[in-house]
Amino acid sequence: MEALIFKIRLIILSWVHLRSHSGPISLVKHFSYKDIKKATDGFRRSIYNSSKRVAYRAKFQNGHAAIVKEVRAFEDQDDAAFYREVQLLGRLHHRHIAALNGFSSGPKRFLVFENMEKGSLKEHLSDPLMTPLNWRIRLQIAVGIAAALEYLHFFCDPPMYHVSVSSSTIMLDENFTAKLCDVSLLCSGENNNPIPTSKCSKECRDEICKHTIFQLGLLILELVTGQSSEDGGVDLVQWVQDSRLRRRSIHQMIDPDLGDNYDFTELKGLLAVAKMCVQSVHKPTVKTPQILWYLQKKLGRTRVVVY
Numbered sequence: 001m002e003a004l005i006f007k008i009r010l011i012i013l014s015w016v017h018l019r020s021h022s023g024p025i026s027l028v029k030h031f032s033y034k035d036i037k038k039a040t041d042g043f044r045r046s047i048y049n050s051s052k053r054v055a056y057r058a059k060f061q062n063g064h065a066a067i068v069k070e071v072r073a074f075e076d077q078d079d080a081a082f083y084r085e086v087q088l089l090g091r092l093h094h095r096h097i098a099a100l101n102g103f104s105s106g107p108k109r110f111l112v113f114e115n116m117e118k119g120s121l122k123e124h125l126s127d128p129l130m131t132p133l134n135w136r137i138r139l140q141i142a143v144g145i146a147a148a149l150e151y152l153h154f155f156c157d158p159p160m161y162h163v164s165v166s167s168s169t170i171m172l173d174e175n176f177t178a179k180l181c182d183v184s185l186l187c188s189g190e191n192n193n194p195i196p197t198s199k200c201s202k203e204c205r206d207e208i209c210k211h212t213i214f215q216l217g218l219l220i221l222e223l224v225t226g227q228s229s230e231d232g233g234v235d236l237v238q239w240v241q242d243s244r245l246r247r248r249s250i251h252q253m254i255d256p257d258l259g260d261n262y263d264f265t266e267l268k269g270l271l272a273v274a275k276m277c278v279q280s281v282h283k284p285t286v287k288t289p290q291i292l293w294y295l296q297k298k299l300g301r302t303r304v305v306v307y
């Protein structure tokens with residue numbers, strides 16, 4: 001029965017998503033380098049910054065706020081690849097993926113995304129000055145991001161495999177709706193050089209999908225414990241793998257910011273899914289639709305909008 005429901009669901013979803021694929025891309029606007037520089041206050045308002053990516057808060061002259069991301073993945077001459085990425089990203093429509101509103105193509109390349117009023121998830125989990133996220137919002141983030149991954153892996157044409165799932169690349173809008181902000185058509189080839197997904201081997205794609213599911217597991221652990229495994233500290237993966245998820249062990253790990261304001265059954269379900277995700281490295285049969293399905297089943301009492 002479950003298998004049948006699962007199959008029907010995939011058919012319905014592919015119909016829904018395919019319809020949105022032909023959505024308009026004309027709304028993606030071209031910006032000059034000067035516009036971008038001015039809007040980001042001379043590239044001073046960065047919101048995340050790592051060796052591979054930098055993103056800024058921007059405010060354009062018409063008052064429109066946005067998130068601007070610098071793109072460094074393409075060769076200088078390869079405008080065609082960049083335009084293709086703009087075109088494909090412009091066609092993604094999902095509640096939990098940041099919408100592309102514009103781009104700039106020279107002398108540096110930028111993508112302009114819808115505004116994320118509340119900033120990155122990481123800030124909310126780690127900055128003591130930020131209001132802690134409540135249990136309901138954390139659940140919605142986990143399910144929403146799983147739904148976004150399912151959409152990227154299964155319902156996009158071509159599928160988008162290269163996506164970074166971490167609390168620093170997930171942003172929250174004014175209503176605390178979580179959005180993936182780091183989606184790309186490219187995947188890493190030899191020496192980490194980016195190559196188009198279409199040229200990726202099946203092994204490479206499977207590898208990336210497994211890695212993404214692992215990242216989703218880490219994200220869930222971070223939502224529950226408030227701790228980031230990036231920052232050293234407790235090894236969350238080790239803990240969830242060894243743990244039999246008993247009440248005492250869980251109470252010791254849960255984010256103190258949550259206090260007692262959570263549902264223990266839901267929490268246990270969430271951790272069971274996190275465990276499955278981090279073990280997916282050894283069990284490549286687990287795919288994003290199954291994970292989303294388990295999440296929704298475990299959280300049966302919570303109504304979560306994912307599409």
Ligand SMILES: *[C@@H]1O[C@H](CO)[C@@H](O)[C@H](O)[C@H]1NC(C)=O
Nearest residue numbers: 043044045046048049050054
């Ligand atoms: C990114 O961080 C590095 C080191 O922390 C800093 O030197 C650099 O200016 C930052 N870049 C941006 C654009 O904020």
Ligand SMILES: *[C@@H]1O[C@H](CO)[C@@H](O)[C@H](O)[C@H]1NC(C)=O
Nearest residue numbers: 114115117173174175176177
């Ligand atoms: C936030 O929610 C309000 C009320 O439902 C809605 O009007 C508004 O458009 C939402 N904001 C975003 C960015 O979706």
